[in-house]
Amino acid sequence: MDAVDPTYPLYPIASTLASVMLLLVLLTSFVRQNWNLGVTFLCFWLFLLNLTNAVNAIIWSDNTDLKHFVYCDIVSHLQVAANAVIPMATLIITRRLYLIVSLRSVDLPNKASRRRNSIVEWTLGLFIPLLVAGPIYYVHQGNRFQVIGVFGCINEIQTSILELLTMESWTVIPPLVSIAFFYPKVVQTFRRQSRDIHSFINRNASVSRMNYLRILILASIDLLLTLPVNMINITLRIMSLRTGHTPLVFYPGWTVLHTDWAPVSIPYTQEQTFGTPYTARSFFLQWSNSLLAFVIFGLFGLTSEARASYLRIICAIGGWIGRSSASRAQQEQASLGEIEFGTRPQEMSLGDAETGPGSCHPVSVTPEPPAARQETEHLMGESGVGEKLESQPMLIEEVRRSLGDTGTGERRVSVGSETIDAAV
Template sequence: MKTDPTYPLFPICAFLGFIISLVPISWHFQAWNAGTCLYMFWVSVACLVQFVDSVVWHGTLNNHAPIWCDIASKIIIGAGVAIPAASLCINRRLYIVTSVKTVSFTVEDRRRAVYIDLAIGAGIPVLVMILHTVVQGHRYDILEDVGCIPVIYNTIPAYPLVFMWPVVIGCVSFVYAGLTLRAFLQRRASINDVLSATTTLNVNRYFRLMLLAFIEMTCTVPLSAYSIYINTSGVTLAPWISWSDTHFDFGRIDKIPSVIWRSDHAFYVSVEMGRWIYPTCAFVFFGLFGFASEARKHYRMVWMFLAPRISLVRLNPRCVQFRIIGTMP
């Protein structure tokens, strides 16, 4: 049996991605940054799913948790759409902030913006998860060392219902990013004044969000298009006959040993790219926001809260005094 070359590196990275992608969520939540919060949520959930699967199904093909696989395979479908959708929310917000002449948002305006972001970043992924059922050929597959993966029957309706959503969302996000860049170049002299008028977005956070959005924008469309190509290349495009034909023997669960799926280079690349993308998104996000001034401030607050309670250090307002337990009064 061919050993897994990514173990234990991948589960470690996936678990770290699950943790670190949620680190900045409190201050983004306080700032009403719904798109950013959705991005963190979906990346974290996807990393958790990949972590559990890579550990539970390491070296085995046993159907340990059928209900978990039903849920996990749907989450994978949803996350593939949700992360580009969250990026679209970020790009859209940046465009609004950059292009308007005055930044004066009422509570009602912010609430409306949150509702729109939720419709895009949560509603569209849930819709695609539901639509996936139409072209779900059977329950799910189990790949050794990888875990549960969703099944998409390669038929014509699968493209508008499932495959094309990341590409379409990425293209819309690309347009928003281009408009944001143009508005920024036109108003770069007054951008500080514009941002200072809002309490939810400072200059540093604005540029970090812009960089995150541009990274997602440049990666989403080519990676999504390549994923469609590599997943359908060499697979016969079947005609849509009927619901019953597509879902014939729906309860079937195909189990594929690692030596088999890794021997197919195209499929191997597709699987590894599909699961490494989520820890990569988590680390990129943490690299942009995990060391910002807001992050350092919250780290200090957490440390000052925890330190006295674990009896390791004693803090005073001016300095940090270390005390070895039991040796000093």
């Protein structure tokens, strides 16, 4: 079945690229240990939002089937949290810049003020969005989730006055606070006192005026995107109630919202019946997340520091792969070197002949060399063996005499080196 969106797969490709770019920005910040909490919150939640938008556009490109329930539960809550985080991140960024230009210092003056600032930023960037995506969203959740053609699974919120005050207000009030209290002074100070700003920012070696100028540009673009879009979104939702002849009540009631709570699917053709403004608003909300991700990468992902961080990451990955390959090669060589041989046969010796094969001390016989044998004979001659050789004639006479006494016959007897023929 063909995709419903005629531009498919343009949107999933753009969302995937946007998520990869945001991940690179987060990785380079981690490598350089250079964190701006507002920018980090914005990159992290936008990364998750673009990634899930790409997955949704691929899975439900040509259908509105109700499937992957657990995934849709997670994504629907994630969308609510991200829609609250993006305006909060803008407020965190502009407030931080306001403190810098007001105090003329990159760091806060004391430990108590730093702790108080951390509590404020973490509350705005994490705790309030989780509160909105958790219990507050459940109060206004008309269905478990809804699957819309082209866009996939999204959250399902019943519009009411209480919902506008407790949920949609978080998308409008933070940008209004930024514009009313922080943003004008930041822009005015950077424009009129750029030389002074440059001097006191450069006292800190870890930052530069260009970095804070990039953050200011990001806050400006985010304000231009989030505030008008969120205000138009609220207006279109109220207008859709009038188009459907549904009154805007304060709160429909817990029983009405949570009685038939099964997920619903809306084909793309049915969504088009809501009107062109509603369809255009849906597409713009989807594409604005990718557009903001491209802006962030253009400001923070193409700097010289970021490129150096990319090189370090690539070298680290290459070194890890090289070490793992070397360790595997060593293991293979070690396995090849472990060759077992059979039992060595026992040596036969003179000791074995006398004591049997169980002898553990073999005796070997080494032939005596000629020189040693001559020396031995010489020593034997000197020690008295020669005297025995001189007495051989006397011994021969005794043998002859004894043979002559015993009878006739002839016998050959060898004595020493002489042979005697005697009659027997």
